[in-house]
Amino acid sequence: MAAAQTTNITPSDNLVVEGIPPIPTTLVESVERYTNFRSASLSNWHPKRREMLISTRFGDTPQVHLVKFPLGARKQITFFPERVGGGSFQPTQGDYFVFSKDIGGNEFSQNYRYDLATGEVTLLTDGKSRNAGGAWSTKGDRIVYTSTRRTGKDNDFYIIDPKNPKTDKLLAQSEGGGWGALDWTPDDTQILITEYVSANESYLWLMNATTGEKKLITPKGGKEKISYDGGIFTKDGKGLYSITDKESEFSRLAYIDLSTNKHTFITSNIPWDVEDIDLSEDGKNLAFVTNEDGASILHLLDTATNKEKPLPKLPVGQVYGVTWHKNNEDLGFTLVSARSTADVYSLNIRTNKVERWTESETGGLNTSNFTDAQLVRWKSFDGKTISGFIYRPPAKFKGKRPVIIDIHGGPEGQSRPGFLGRNNYYLNELGVALLFPNVRGSTGYGKTFLTLDNGFKREDSVKDIGALLDWIAQQPDLDKDRVMVTGGSYGGYMSLAVSTNYADRIRGAIDIVGISNFVTFLEKTEGYRRDLRRVEYGDEREPKMREFLLKISPVNNAQKIKKPLFVVHGKNDPRVPLNEAEQIVATVKKNNVPMWYLMAKDEGHGFSKKKNIDFQFYATVMFVKEHLLK
Missing domain, CATH: 2.40.128 (Lipocalin)
Structure with a gap:
């Protein structure tokens, strides 16, 4: 982005900008440090x-x-x-x-x-289709991975020796886009694979590494829908560890005996989801992470006794990507907290010493004063308790504070306390409170809660935001007359739905790669995703469901959008196609409300290139200043 003579910045050629006023270089300079995390x-x-x-x-x-x-x-x-x-x-x-x-x-x-x-x-792959990274064989001479190259929508299994790309061959055909490879047995004869149907339903199979023949090892067809997440073979190959919500509201760590398929549940004493596991090379120690009210807790299990070993206390935040070194002593992981951007650490289990491997730059800002998240709860329309995290601005800002509600995607996602990055600008410099709700349908609160927004119950999650607006009105330090809503992907849909349902209670909305019409979304999302999304949203091919989806779609209620709207999208988005943005922009323009539009020709489902992320941030700051703070 070049600075023009007029002291405004010029958007680069890959950006399509409509309705967004010129962005002064003074604004760029004032936010600069917050763009350098x-x-x-x-x-x-x-x-x-x-x-x-x-x-x-x-x-x-x-x-x-x-x-x-x-x-x-x-x-x-x-x-x-x-x-x-x-x-x-x-x-x-x-x-x-x-x-x-x-x-x-x-x-x-x-x-x-x-x-x-x-x-x-x-x-190593065909250069055209969608390919997964895959799983290494124990010997390290092959990778098994999935690819959509046969049909464009089915995840088939392929095997390759990466040293010799000519060895690439189809091992087994599959139906559906939810298949993936997890692990190989110690003797490399069998491969553990997963079949994902929805956030509530998945299965584990054993696949013969030579013939591709599959054998189901987890129950299928019963009354209870069960989810299995990940899996690692034990060192003797007689069993495996996985994470499952079988017979439980939350996902537990389980040992599955492969001769009987009997499950032994190891973490029944922890009333929260287990979400990440890795087994040491010698099989003696299993590291796992639990998600406890949004915070990550790292655990270490002695596999001989199934008893936990004491670990040093880590800062409250997110721990992910736990990975053992082959020395059986060093456990690596990524840690992020409100005052520390994501960085890499290791824990030596012999000495309990934690070492930091990276120290990422924070734009020269002292992050030790950054605001921590506070857990808040409110009652929704049907008496259910909904929760979220609020970040309040520093005490220097007096009076009732404006609020940005930021709704996560998924919808099977969860807002969790972490490093806010650029968003700290709204808190520290503009005095805006940030609120991240976990409406019904979010993960982390049990499998029943996860299904409360499925199909015909879709708008119940929108009502949870209506109840949140009521809660804001009751807070002595928050300004109910200055509220803005934003979100990405499903959160983009939620922002549009709040704009149509509660237009009189917000100042404006920002929709990032959001769904505006469920029917066109389901018809045009990439083939490998379509059936997986129908389980969540409903099947648009069924007349009653189609009628319902069209009725609740924001584009068909766009005449109710009376407040400024900012729509952001990537041209190459395979999940929520660009058409979803184009149709809401064209429709809302007829309402005579301020309509801002930003599209990047070199991005997909959200922006990943710094120059594009920066321009989006500059424009968003202007939108907030213009429509929330004035």
Whole structure:
């Protein structure tokens, strides 16, 4: 973005900008520090050395970097205009790694091999279809991955030796877009695969690594819908660990005996979801993470006794990507909190020492004063308790504070306390309170809560925001007359739905890659996703459901949108196609309300390139100043 002579910035050619006033360079300068936060996440340990691959961004997009010791230099290895999915070392020698990337956010990822000795990059997939990263064999000579190349919508299983791309071959055909590979048995004869149907229903299968024959190992067809998340074989190959909500409201850690398929539940004493597991190379220690009211708690299990070992206390925040080094001592993970951007750490289980591997930049700002999240609860229209997290501005701001309600996507997602990044600008500089609700249908509160917005119950989640507006009106420090709503993906739909249902109670809305018409969305979302989304939203091919979906779709209620609207979308979005933005923009323009539109030609489901994210942020700050604060 070049600064024009007129002291306004010029949007780059890849951006389509409509209705957004010129952005003064003074605004860019005033927010600059808040656009220079970095973060880092752990990708993989080296199998022999105490080194790791991480993902972080120095230029425009996140790339793969090598870090050789705690707080060592982050040596950039991949250099692409597109973001790179973290690398995975060949698991015995580590002389090359495999990584994935797409083009322009289209999510049609391709797998590549990067040779550390030469820096040579080799394409391993067909260059056209959507491919998963896959799972390494125990011996490290093969990867099993899924690809849509046969039909464009079915995730079939392929096997390849990444050293020789010509070995790539179809192992098994599958029906549906929810299949994936998890792990190989220690002798590499069987592969654990998952079949995902919905957030409430998934299954585990064993697949023969030679013939591709599948055998179901978890119950199917009973009254109870059961979810299985992840799976790792034990070192003797006689059983596996998985996370499941079988016979429970929450997901528990379970051991499944492969000779009988009997489940032994290990974490029944914890009334929260288990969400991440990894087993040490020697099989003696299992690390797992629980999601307790939105905060991550790291646990360590002695697999011989099924008893937990004491661990040092970590800061309250999110822990993800727990990964053992092959030395059986170092457990790597990514940690993010309200006052610390995402960074990579390791825990030595012999000494209980925590070491920090990356220290990401925070734009020169002192983050130790940043606001922490507070858990809040309110009663909805039917008496159900809904919760969320509020960040209140610093005490220097007096009087009732304006509020931005930020609704997560999914809808099977969850807003959890973490680092707000750019959003700290609204708190610290503009004095706006930020509220992140977890309406019904969010994960983290049990499987019943997760289904409360499915099908014909869709608008009950919108009513949860209506009840939140009532709650805001009762708070002595919040201004019910200055409320704005925003959200991405499903949160974008929610922002539009709030605009049509509660227009008189908000100042404006920002819809980011949101659904405006459920029927056109379900008809045009990529084939591999369509049936998975119908389970959540309803099947638009059934006349009654179609009628209902059309009735509640924001584009068909757009005449009720009386407050300013800002719509943001990526041209290559495979999940919520661009048409969803175009039709709501065209319709709302007829209402004679301020209508801002930003579209990036080189992005997909949300912006990933820094220059585009920055422009979106500048425009959003202007929208907030103009329509919420004035």
